[in-house]
Amino acid sequence: MRLLPGALGILLLLALLTWLLLRGIDTNAPAYAVTLKAFDDFALAEASLHRDVMQARAGVLGNYDTLGKAVEAMEDAVTRLRSHAQTEGLESGSVDRLATTVALQEELTERFKSSNALLQNSLSYVGLLSTSPTFGAQAKQLAPAIGALAAAILHLTRDSSSDAVKALQDRTDRFAAQAPTVGRHAEAAQALLAHARLLHDLLPAVDETLKTLVAVPSRQPLEVIRAQFSDRQSVVEATAQRFRLLLYLVSLLLLIMLASLGLQLRARAYARQRRAAFEHVIAKNSTRLINCPPAETEARLKQVLGEFCRAICGERAYVVLAENPTRVVACSTDGTVFRLAGSGAGAVRAARRSRTRHRHRAGCRRLAAWRSQGRVRGGRRTRLGLRAADPAGPSARHHGVRRLSTRVGQGFSTARGAACR
Amino acid sequence: MSLATTVLMAGRRIACLLLALVCLEAGSLADAQSPTLQPRAGEEPITPIPAAPVQDPRRVALGEQLFGDRRLSHDNTRSCLSCHDTGTNGASANAHDMTLEGRPLALNTPTVFNSALNFRLNWEGNVRSLEREAEETLRKPETMATSVDEVVSKLRADREAVRLFRDAYGSEPNGAALLDAIATYERSLVTPGGRFDRWLAGDAGAITPEELSGYQLFKSLGCISCHQGVNVGGNLFQRHGIFHPVGSAEPTLVRVPSLRNVATTPPYFHDGSAPTLSEAVKKMGVAQLDRELSDQQIAAIVAFLNTLTGTYRGQAVGAATTPPGAATVLP
Numbered sequence: 001m002r003l004l005p006g007a008l009g010i011l012l013l014l015a016l017l018t019w020l021l022l023r024g025i026d027t028n029a030p031a032y033a034v035t036l037k038a039f040d041d042f043a044l045a046e047a048s049l050h051r052d053v054m055q056a057r058a059g060v061l062g063n064y065d066t067l068g069k070a071v072e073a074m075e076d077a078v079t080r081l082r083s084h085a086q087t088e089g090l091e092s093g094s095v096d097r098l099a100t101t102v103a104l105q106e107e108l109t110e111r112f113k114s115s116n117a118l119l120q121n122s123l124s125y126v127g128l129l130s131t132s133p134t135f136g137a138q139a140k141q142l143a144p145a146i147g148a149l150a151a152a153i154l155h156l157t158r159d160s161s162s163d164a165v166k167a168l169q170d171r172t173d174r175f176a177a178q179a180p181t182v183g184r185h186a187e188a189a190q191a192l193l194a195h196a197r198l199l200h201d202l203l204p205a206v207d208e209t210l211k212t213l214v215a216v217p218s219r220q221p222l223e224v225i226r227a228q229f230s231d232r233q234s235v236v237e238a239t240a241q242r243f244r245l246l247l248y249l250v251s252l253l254l255l256i257m258l259a260s261l262g263l264q265l266r267a268r269a270y271a272r273q274r275r276a277a278f279e280h281v282i283a284k285n286s287t288r289l290i291n292c293p294p295a296e297t298e299a300r301l302k303q304v305l306g307e308f309c310r311a312i313c314g315e316r317a318y319v320v321l322a323e324n325p326t327r328v329v330a331c332s333t334d335g336t337v338f339r340l341a342g343s344g345a346g347a348v349r350a351a352r353r354s355r356t357r358h359r360h361r362a363g364c365r366r367l368a369a370w371r372s373q374g375r376v377r378g379g380r381r382t383r384l385g386l387r388a389a390d391p392a393g394p395s396a397r398h399h400g401v402r403r404l405s406t407r408v409g410q411g412f413s414t415a416r417g418a419a420c421r
Numbered sequence: 422m423s424l425a426t427t428v429l430m431a432g433r434r435i436a437c438l439l440l441a442l443v444c445l446e447a448g449s450l451a452d453a454q455s456p457t458l459q460p461r462a463g464e465e466p467i468t469p470i471p472a473a474p475v476q477d478p479r480r481v482a483l484g485e486q487l488f489g490d491r492r493l494s495h496d497n498t499r500s501c502l503s504c505h506d507t508g509t510n511g512a513s514a515n516a517h518d519m520t521l522e523g524r525p526l527a528l529n530t531p532t533v534f535n536s537a538l539n540f541r542l543n544w545e546g547n548v549r550s551l552e553r554e555a556e557e558t559l560r561k562p563e564t565m566a567t568s569v570d571e572v573v574s575k576l577r578a579d580r581e582a583v584r585l586f587r588d589a590y591g592s593e594p595n596g597a598a599l600l601d602a603i604a605t606y607e608r609s610l611v612t613p614g615g616r617f618d619r620w621l622a623g624d625a626g627a628i629t630p631e632e633l634s635g636y637q638l639f640k641s642l643g644c645i646s647c648h649q650g651v652n653v654g655g656n657l658f659q660r661h662g663i664f665h666p667v668g669s670a671e672p673t674l675v676r677v678p679s680l681r682n683v684a685t686t687p688p689y690f691h692d693g694s695a696p697t698l699s700e701a702v703k704k705m706g707v708a709q710l711d712r713e714l715s716d717q718q719i720a721a722i723v724a725f726l727n728t729l730t731g732t733y734r735g736q737a738v739g740a741a742t743t744p745p746g747a748a749t750v751l752p
Binding site for chain 2: 062063065067068098110113114116117118121122124125128187190191194195198316
C-alpha cells in the first residue's frame with residue numbers, strides 16, 4: 001500500500017509523457033500527403049485533358065479514351081478532396097465550386113468530342129474530295145473554286161475569326177454557283193458543299209468550345225482549397241510543435257527533479273556514513289568509559305572528549321560534572337588548555353558563553369575545510385548542547401544528550417547522539 | 422494565262438496540298454493508299470481490348486448466377502439473360518425487346534459484352550456505372566419492374582443464395598452486394614483476342630489485305646472520327662443523321678455504340694432499323710458522311726468490321742440466332 005501512490009504517480013507520469021509524445025508527433029503528415037496527391041492528380045489530369053483536346057483539335061490524337069480518363073481522374077480527385085475536407089472539418093464550398101468547374105469541363109469536353117469528331121470527319125472528307133479525281137472531266141473547270149474553297153477551309157482551321165468565316169462563306173457560295181447539280185458528279189459536289197458548310201459552322205464553334213474549356217476557372221477554387229488545407233496543416237503542425245515543446249519542458253523538469261533527488265540521496269548517504277562513524281566512536285568510547293577505573297575518569301574523559309571533537313570536527317569539548325562543586329572537564333583538539341571559571345551554575349553559563357564565542361569561529365574554519373575537501377557547499381551550522389544528568393544518580397555518572405544538527409548545502413542531516421559517561 | 426492567274430492557281434494547289442496534309446493527320450488518308458500497312462503498336466486510333474480485370478472469382482460466379490436469375494424481375498419471368506444472351510452476342514436478335522406488359526422497348530438492346538469499356542451506358546449514355554445501370558434496370562417498369570429491396574428479400578429467403586453471398590461478401594444478401602456482384606460479372610464480360618486486336622499486337626497475318634483495306638477506308642472516310650479507342654466507339658456522344666436522317670429521330674444525341682463484335686449483333690442502330698451490317702454501313706455513309714458508298718467500299722468496311730469479333734471464354738462471340746426469352750422481333 002505504501003507503494004501505491006508512487007506507482008500511481010509513475011503511471012500518471014507515463015500517461016502524460018505518452019500523451020504529449022503522441023500529440024507531438026501527430027503532424028497529420030500522411031493524410032496531408034494523400035491530400036497533396038489528390039491535388040497533384042487533379043492538376044495532372046487537367047493538364048492532360050488540356051493537352052489532349054489541343055491534340056485532338058489538331059487531329060493528332062488517336063482516340064478520345066484519354067479524354068474520358070482525364071475527366072474521370074479529375075472527378076476522382078475532387079471526390080477525394082471532398083472526403084479529406086470533411087475529415088478535416090473544412091468548409092466544403094470551395095470543393096463544390098471545384099466540382100462545378102469539373103462538371104463544366106466535362107460538359108465542354110463532351111461537346112468538344114462530338115463537334116471535333118464531325119470536324120475531323122469533314123476535314124478528312126474535304127481533303128479526299130479536293131485531291132482526288134472525283135470530278136472527272138469537270139475537275140479542270142472546278143479546280144479554281146475547289147482550291148479556293150480548300151484554302152478558305154485551311155485558313156479557317158488556323159484562324160476562326162469572323163473574317164475567315166466570311167471568306168469561307170464567300171468561297172462556298174462561289175463553288176455552289178459553279179458546282180454541278182445534276183449528273184454523276186453532282187453528288188460529290190453537293191457533299192463537298194455540305195461538308196464545307198458544316199465546317200463553316202463547326203470550326204468556330206469547336207474553337208470557341210476549346211477556348212472556353214481551357215479557360216474554365218478551376219485554378220481559383222483549387223488554390224482556395226489548397227490554402228485551406230495548407231492553413232489547416234499549419235495549425236496542426238503548430239499544435240504538434242507546442243506539444244513537443246511541452247514534452248521537452250516536462251522532460252527538463254523531470255531531469256531537474258532527478259538531479260535533485262540524486263543530490264539528496266548523496267547527502268543522506270553521506271550523513272549515514274558520518275552517523276555510522278560517530279556511532280562507532282560512541283560505542284568505542286562508551287566501552288572505554290565503562291571499563292575505566294574511577295581514578296582515570298578525568299583523563300579518560302578528556303580522551304573521549306578529544307575523540308568526539310575529532311569525530312565531529314570540533315575544536316573544543318567540555319563536560320560539566322554534577323559534583324559539588326560543579327566541575328568542568330574540557331579539552332581541545334589542538335591541545336590548548338582552557339579552563340572554565342566558576343562552579344556550579346556559573347561554570348555552566350561560562351561553558352555556554354565559551355561555546356557561543358567559539359562556535360562561529362570554529363564553524364567557519366570547519367566549513368572552509370569541508371569546502372576545500374568538496375564535501376559541502378553553502379553554509380553549515382554546528383550546535384552543541386550539554387545538559388547535566390540527574391546529579392543524585394547512584395553512580396554519580398553524567399548523562400548527556402547531545403544534539404547535532406548539521407545543515408550542509410540544501411541537505412539537512414540530524415544525528416542524535418548517544419549517552420556518555 | 423496571265424502570271425497572276427498562274428500564281429493564284431499555284432497558291433490554290435498549295436492550299437489543297439496543305440489541307441490534304443491536315444487531313445493526313447486527321448484521317449490518315451495516306452494509310453488508305455498503302456495496302457501493306459504494318460501495325461504500329463500504340464499509334465493506331467483503335468487499341469486492343471485488355472484482358473478481363475482480376476476480380477474475386479466468387480463474386481464473378483455469384484454475379485453470373487444472378488445474371489440468369491429470374492427472381493430479379495418482379496413477376497419472376499425474366500432475367501438479365503433474357504435480353505443479354507452471353508451465350509451468343511451479349512444481346513438479342515430482336516430489334517426491340519419486349520416490356521413485361523408485352524410492349525416493345527423504345528430502343529434496341531445493346532450488347533453487354535465490353536460494356537464495362539464504354540464511358541457511358543445505354544444508347545442515351547445517361548448512366549455512368551454498371552452498378553447504377555443494374556439498379557436502373559431492376560427499377561424500370563418496362564424491364565424488371567422490381568426494386569433492389571424486393572430482390573434482396575427474395576434472395577434472403579433462399580438458403581443457397583445466402584450461402585453464396587456469405588462466401589463472396591461475408592454477409593447476407595444486401596443491395597450493395599447484389600449490385601456489385603452483377604457489375605463484377607459484367608466487368609468480366611470482355612472479348613479480347615479478336616483478329617484485329619492480334620493485328621494491332623503485331624501479328625501482320627491476322628487480317629487479310631481486303632480487311633486491311635477496309636480498315637484504311639474506315640479511317641479515310643472519317644468513320645474513325647467517332648469509332649475509335651479500345652471499344653471502337655463508346656467514348657463520346659454524337660448526333661445521328663448529320664446530313665440525312667437515320668432511323669427514328671429520338672434520341673437526337675446518342676452515345677456512339679461500340680463496334681466490337683458488331684458483326685454478331687444485328688439488327689443495328691438505336692431503333693434496330695438496319696437488319697444487316699452492310700445496310701448499316703451504307704446508311705451510316707449517307708447519314709453521317711453524306712456519301713453514297715459503293716458496294717465495294719461497303720464490302721471492304723464490313724470485312725474489316727468482321728475482324729472486330731472477339732472471344733469469350735475461349736469461344737468466338739456468335740450471333741444470336743433465336744430470340745431468347747420473352748423477346749420478339751419487330752418488323
